[in-house]
Amino acid sequence: MEQFILKVEGMSCGHCKAAVETALMEAGAQKAVVNLEAGTVDVHFDPQKLTIDGVKEAIEEAGYDVV
Amino acid sequence: MEQFILKVEGMSCGHCKAAVETALMEAGAQKAVVNLEAGTVDVHFDPQKLTIDGVKEAIEEAGYDVV
Numbered sequence: 637m638e639q640f641i642l643k644v645e646g647m648s649c650g651h652c653k654a655a656v657e658t659a660l661m662e663a664g665a666q667k668a669v670v671n672l673e674a675g676t677v678d679v680h681f682d683p684q685k686l687t688i689d690g691v692k693e694a695i696e697e698a699g700y701d702v703v
Numbered sequence: 704m705e706q707f708i709l710k711v712e713g714m715s716c717g718h719c720k721a722a723v724e725t726a727l728m729e730a731g732a733q734k735a736v737v738n739l740e741a742g743t744v745d746v747h748f749d750p751q752k753l754t755i756d757g758v759k760e761a762i763e764e765a766g767y768d769v770v
Contacts, residue, residue, distance in 0.1 A: 650766075651718030699717075 637666065639680045640688060643703040644695055647672055655698050663694035704733065706747045707755060710770040711762055714739055722765050730761035 647656060653670040660668035660679055667680040679691055692702045714723060720737040727735035727746055734747040746758055759769045 646716075648715035649713075649719055651722065652716055655718065 637680055638683050638688070639678070640691065641676050641678050642691070642695070643675060644670075644677055645675065645701040645703055647675060647677075647700055652700070656695055656700060659694045659698035660691065663690055665691065665694075704747055705750050705755070706745070707758065708743050708745050709758070709762070710742060711737075711744055712742065712768040712770055714742060714744075714767055719767070723762055723767060726761045726765035727758065730757055732758065732761075 644656065647653060647670060649672070653672055656670050656677055657668045660677070664686040665679050665681045667678075669678045670676070671678070677695070681691065695702050711723065714720060714737060716739070720739055723737050723744055724735045727744070731753040732746050732748045734745075736745045737743070738745070744762070748758065762769050
């Protein structure tokens, strides 16, 4: 299992939190938790199912920028 | 047809805009347009179908505060 904490721009509310977490779970993450105050997402994934590039792509497709 | 522009707190992103507009349309508004920059919603409704109190209630049930 790999774990990264990524800085993400543009997440402003509970809907944004849900959008990013859902996008990551749908992309195959094992766990994804957004911290709105910090502007971060803590993502856990099996490297055989998902890559860090795939994580970033899922976040960007949801409409947010990975810093 | 009645029209009001209400000041609403807490709308921070496109999801919030959609949530408030959808809540108002579902409550029976004829038209509802959120301006995120201004923090307002422009709502048009038939007073036989909806009241200003119903408008405020729909916005608050969606999770936002009418100022």
